[in-house]
Amino acid sequence: MVKLEEFGVEQWMDKYETTPDVLNIAETCAASVSIDExxxxxxxxxxxxxxxTSVTLTYGAIxxxxxLRQRLAGLYSVRAASPMSQESILxxxxAIAANFLVLYKLIGPGDHVICMYPTYQQLYSVPESLGAEVSLWKLRQEKNYVPDVAELESLVKPNTKLIIINNPNNPTGAVVRKSVLQAIVSFARERDIxxxxxxVYRPLFHGISPVDDEYPPSLVSMGYDKAxxxxxxxxxxxxxxxxxxWIACRNAEIIEALASARDYTTISVSQLDDQVASYALSADVIHGLLSRNIQLAKTNVALLEKFVNDHxxxxxxxxxxxxxxxxxxxxKNGEPVDDVAFCLDVLEKTKAMILPGSKGFGHERGFEYKGYVRIGYVCHTAVLKEALERMSKYIAEELVGGAFPTHETPELAVSQLGQRQRYGDDDTPNDLSTGGPAYGPSETMFPSLDRTVFWARCVWDCFLLPNSSRAVSSCFVTLEMSIETKMSTASVCWTLADDFSQWLTAGEVGTGKEKAAGTVGSVTPTPPQVTAEKAPVPALIKQVTCPSLVEEVSPSVPAAQTPNSSLFSIRPSPKGGMGAFALSDIPESTVIMKEPALLLATDGRGHLAEELGKLNAEERMEYSKLACYELLDQDRDIAIFKTNRFRTGSSCGIFLVASRFNHSCAPSIRYxxxxxxxxxxxxxxxxVKEGEELTIMYTPNPEDLAIDYGFLCDCGVCDQPLEMPVYYDRWADKVPHETDDW
Structure with a gap:
């Protein structure tokens, strides 16, 4: 009789997930959807x-x-040297059946297996049940759970028949990056393993961008046919x-062997299941589904991070x-908790269900992760919030033994200084790293003048007109002051912004009129006070959209205004195509989103094709669904790029969510x-009010819209004379056709 070790994680889930009124944050699926959803x-x-429903329910395709297989093959073909055939998909x-089938066919008595650990118990318990010896390739917290490829040398044996990895990893959420994957492949290829x-968690990458050089491709796309x-x-x-x-493998011999063994375990998958999976992976659905889940993961991991930081x-x-x-x-008291007792006590007293690490990942094999629990955080946000709030109270009462912690002192993330600030008893910002004034003279605040020179130059480039001699003079006065006092970059920008704001209000920049004598010297290097309720925005930024200054000049975002894309949703717009709509009332100055580029391209057709080739299948399909003004180019990919690109310095970028914002001559968003x-x-x-469409300005000249984007403006504002800003940086927005060098 085959001896199988107790499957701890599944038995725990089966026993406790039906607890009445349970808040299940042990579940590892992204919040499940219905057919209607x-x-x-x-x-x-x-x-x-x-x-x-007209299909006859036979066994179907074996x-x-x-x-379904064609769509999966397409997903694995992007970023690969050659396309994958549907014959490589089973x-x-x-996935539990897929893993079992691979292990059942490839492993037998006397074999040796190397398995990443901790991971899903099936991956090491099943090989043991088949008579194989398993060496655990242990991940360590001090190395951020990144596997050490050098350790494979001490683990490998002459009879090693399989190396098993899990990427992204369960339970740590760590990623095996591209360079590490390449090293693993090289090691295995040399030994024909x-x-x-x-x-199974791919492609939920929410903490690493596809434009990152270390973004991990699927292993089957890395040129090793025994992957x-x-x-x-x-x-x-x-x-x-x-x-x-499913199973994907480019080696026809392996696929055929697995298909042959599969005859003993599964004749076919339900036709109904197959149809739903095919629909979900279609170009019309996959983007919305993955976008929902990635955004849910980003929102929820931020909540979990705050919970960990608070405790x-x-x-x-x-x-x-x-x-x-x-x-x-x-x-508790500096020692790891008994994870099983802890999880049971939390469940009993809070109804929050979590998984003890030793129960889920094999306490019988010298489990080294004492006091660890696994939390599945991509459930519905409301469930996670409630569970974490209850656990916070539990921690205060049971682990800390003190009163429930309060957070009456707001903490502000000051991105331009790379430091944390909080208000003290005197309500003045303090530099936590030095104990000194946050904006006063400090070597640690501003170790180099290079950034000051850069931002001063940005002010000059963006705002100074030829007849603004006094403004030019002030720029150098302020820069000289920064050299003498070692003001922070933010202080320099606040000072310059304050000056220019006053000149713009008085009309002095446009007319060349000089400010009254002595006003430049009266400007102080301290920015306006920031309260937890609302972040003030300098008048300059309200009048001029300048990509070089807004992020650096803007005050830090209070906790209540942390960027959160759940503030809006993407859905069909009355303007045509898709649009962004507020899910609740959003006050002025709220930061609603920070989005990295899907791709950046710099030198025309060849480079765009190269960058598109780096996208995975999901990203490529997402790109193809963007709006396309076909008259811009005969090549559809280039036309999509020209329709949706944003200037990002010397290059242009495609931003999938930002591309859904529609135009208005009176936009509600600055960026x-x-x-x-x-x-x-x-x-x-x-x-803006709940339900209102969020808009940006593509160009200040409505007549350009027909030429550059193929539509006429219907915003209802531009039939009146436009209130143009003093300076408008067209390269900051969608790139106009007449300046096109592509």
Whole structure:
């Protein structure tokens, strides 16, 4: 009889997830959707639904339908040297069946397996049940759970038949980056060892951008024909109920061997499940579904991060970059808690269900992660909020032993200084790193003058007109003052912004009139006070949109105004196509989104094609769904790029969410490009009401819209004389056709 170790994680879930009124934050699927919700995510409202009820319910295609396998093959073909055939795909009842089939066929008595650890218990317990020896390739918190490839040398044996990895990792949420994957592939190829990569949480990468050089491709796209990948519709695609998974491998011999073994376990997958999976992976649906889940993950991981930070005296973690799970250690009196007793007590007293690490990841094999629990945080946000609030009270009473912590002192993230600030008893900002004034003279505040010179130059480039001699003089006075006092970059910008704001109000920049003598010297290097309720915006920024200055000049965003894309949703717009709509009232100056580029391109057709080639299949399909003014170029990809690009310094970028903002000559949103973090930052120009469409300005000249974007403006504002800003940086916005050098 085959001896199987107790499957701890599944038994725990089965036993406790039906607890009455449970707040299940042990679940690892992105919040599941219904068929109705799936249909609502479809961008093409005329597309057929997910189920063809006229189909006769036979066994269906044994290896999976052509449609489903073709769509999966397409996902694995992007970023690969050659396209994948549907013959390289085998459909299974979930990833758990896919993993079992690979292990059942490739591993036997006397074999040796190397398995990343901690990970899903099936990946090491099943090989042991088949008579194989398993060496655990342990991930360590001090290394951010990144596997050390050098350790493979000490683990490998002459009879090693398989290396198993899990990327993104369950339970840590860590990512095996591209360079590490390349090293693993090189190691395995030299020894002709197959690699099994469980990629069930792919592509929920919410902490690493596709433009990052280390963004991990699927292992099956890395040129090693003995790379075997498993996946499913359960985790990243929110469809655990349809029980659909798959195996992908470019080695025909391996696929045929797995298909032959599959005959003993599964004849076929349900035709209904196959149809729903095919629908979810269609170009009309996949973008909305993945966007929903990635945004949900970003929103919720921020809540979990605040929870960990608030209770840092008793818990610690490595913030996850992908997937749906986090691995958190809890302590009491400086010692790790008994994780099983802790989780049971939390469940009893708070109804919050979490998973003890030792129960889920094998306490019988010398489990080293004492006091760790796994939290699945990509559930519905309301569930996570309630669970964390209850756990906070529990921690205060049971682990800390003191009163429930309050946070009456607001903390402000000052991005331009790279430091944290809070208000003290005297309500003045303090520099926490030095104990001195936040904006006073300090070497640590501003170690180099290079950024001051840069921002002063930006002010000159963006705002100074030829007859503004006094303004030029003031720029140098302020810069000289910064050299003498070592003012922070933000202080210099506040000073310059204050001066220029006054001149703009008085009309002095446009007329060349000089300010009264002595006013330049009266400007202080301290910015306006920032309150937790609202961040003041200098008059200059209200009048002029300048991508070089807005992020640096703008005061820090209070906690109540933390950027949160859940403030708006993307849906069909009365203007045509898609648009962004406020989900609640949003006050002026609220930062609503910070978005990295899907791609950046700099030198025309060849470079655009190269950058498009780096996208994975999901990203490529997302790009293809963007608005396209076809008269801009015969090549559709280039026409899409010209229709949607934003200037990002010397290059142009495509920003998937930002491209959904429609035009208005009286826009509700201002935005800028944050060069240091390579992202667009969007904030509100004015208050908007729930349900109102959020808009940006493509160009200040309505007549350009027909030429550059193929539509006439109907905003209802531009039939009146435009109130133009003193300076408008067209390169900051959608790039006009007449300045096109592509």
């Amino acid at each position: 799936l249909v609502a995510l479809c961008e093409n409202k005329n597309a057929p639904g997910p189920l063809d 290896r999976g339908s052509d449609k 459909i299974t009842p979930g 197959p690699i099994l990569s469980d990629e 075997i990948v498993t996946g499913s519709m359960s985790k990243a695609y929110s469809l655990a109920g349809i029980r659909t998974g 840092s005296s008793v818990c610690s973690w490595v913030k996850p970059l992908a997937g749906t799970t986090a691995f958190i250690q809890f302590k 800028s490009y944050d060069y240091s973090n390579r992202q667009l930052v969007f904030s509100m120009r004015r208050d």
